[in-house]
Amino acid sequence: MLGKIFGIISILSLFCGIILGHGAELGNAVLDGAHGAVSLTISLCGIMSLWCGIMKVFERAGLINKLSRLLSPLLKVFFPEASRSGEGLGEISANISANLLGIGNAATPFALKAMEKLQKNNKNKKTATADMITLAVLNTASLNLIPTTIFALRRAAGSESPYSVIIPIWICSLSCSALSLLLCSAMRSVSKKGARGDKNA
Amino acid sequence: MLEYISSLAIPVVVCIAGVFMLSHKKPYFESFIEGARDGLRTAVGILPTLIALMIAINMLNASGITDLLAAAISPAAARLGIPSELIPLLITRPISGSASTAAYSSLLERYGADSFVGLCASVIMGSSDTMLYVIGVYFSSVGIKKSRYAIPCAVAVMLFCVFFSCLLCRIWFK
Incomplete structure (x- = not known):
């Protein structure tokens, strides 16, 4: 996938660069890109280490468990199949808690575990259930309380107030998560009605 | 004001982790090092x-x-x-x-x-x-x-x- 992206972008850039008369800049762009990636990593690796370390402490202290227990009553509304069977709800709330705390590395394994459990009660193994879709769509709208990567990159780019975006990010990511839950619930009932209509026909 | 509060978010979280480390119930500092090592590995691992x-x-x-x-x-x-x-x-x-x-x-x-x-x-x-x-x-x-x-x-x-x-x-x- 990334190979294709790299291939398409580099070929397109070379051709268009020459045609548009920016050939000379391309050479510098490659050098700057290689350098930029290294300095980007340097500006990120400190805060990433710190955050992963702190989150490991929280994980060991049982904070993810506590948070997911707090969240589970709310989740029952949006994941009715999982809450009926009892299968997968724990993993779903652990996934959301890990996302909230900004531990992306822990969130994905929880989500994959949840998918596995949801698949157990799936009648048609090739087709996604409504709960699975809700989980996937919810994960595409990242709900993250402290987006450390963004602060680090803003600071590295010379921002005087790297934290100024935190509240807009909260508002926006909350709205996006709410929207994805609402859309998925709406689509769930629409497709249920559609299925019933098919049977009648 | 909001700016000030939001800039305290990370220090507060760091401090909570520090309180856990003081409690001595579990080897929390070792957990920190373990997690930080993973984080460093991820950060450097995506460099190529x-x-x-x-x-x-x-x-x-x-x-x-x-x-x-x-x-x-x-x-x-x-x-x-x-x-x-x-x-x-x-x-x-x-x-x-x-x-x-x-x-x-x-x-x-x-x-x-x-x-x-x-x-x-x-x-x-x-x-x-x-x-x-x-x-x-x-x-x-x-x-x-x-x-x-x-x-x-x-x-x-x-x-x-x-x-x-x-x-x-x-x-x-x-």
Whole structure:
């Protein structure tokens, strides 16, 4: 996938660069890109280490468990199949808690575990259930309380107030998560009605 | 005031971890070191990918395609209040985390982290995730072929996210 992206972008850039008369800049762009990636990593690796370390402490202290227990009553509304069977709800709330705390590395394994459990009660193994879709769509709208990567990159780019975006990010990511839950619930009932209509026909 | 409170978010979290370490119930400092080592490994581990993608994004910017594309969509984007400079970020965000990090950081370098474009990019980056990647990995992990309405819903949420981020920045950073 990334190979294709790299291939398409580099070929397109070379051709268009020459045609548009920016050939000379391309050479510098490659050098700057290689350098930029290294300095980007340097500006990120400190805060990433710190955050992963702190989150490991929280994980060991049982904070993810506590948070997911707090969240589970709310989740029952949006994941009715999982809450009926009892299968997968724990993993779903652990996934959301890990996302909230900004531990992306822990969130994905929880989500994959949840998918596995949801698949157990799936009648048609090739087709996604409504709960699975809700989980996937919810994960595409990242709900993250402290987006450390963004602060680090803003600071590295010379921002005087790297934290100024935190509240807009909260508002926006909350709205996006709410929207994805609402859309998925709406689509769930629409497709249920559609299925019933098919049977009648 | 809000600025001050939000800049305390990270120090407060660090301090909570410090309180756990003082409690001596478990070897919390060792947990910290273990987690930090993993974090460092991840950060350095993505460097080769990042080098390739950063070069690609830089070439794209230097070749003038980005500006051409931006000029092409700018009338439509302007009507929605979306700066057309965001194009490289908007293209890469749904596909790959490394590619969008590269695009985001080059946007910040090019236009400044506190410019309107930089602020919009930060909010988009913070409230969206790599949509196609997430859906692909989740469903393929259990062998699901039909994702039904997952992609239309995710696309709708992503579009809303872009539009709402820019609107929010316009109101918030007046």
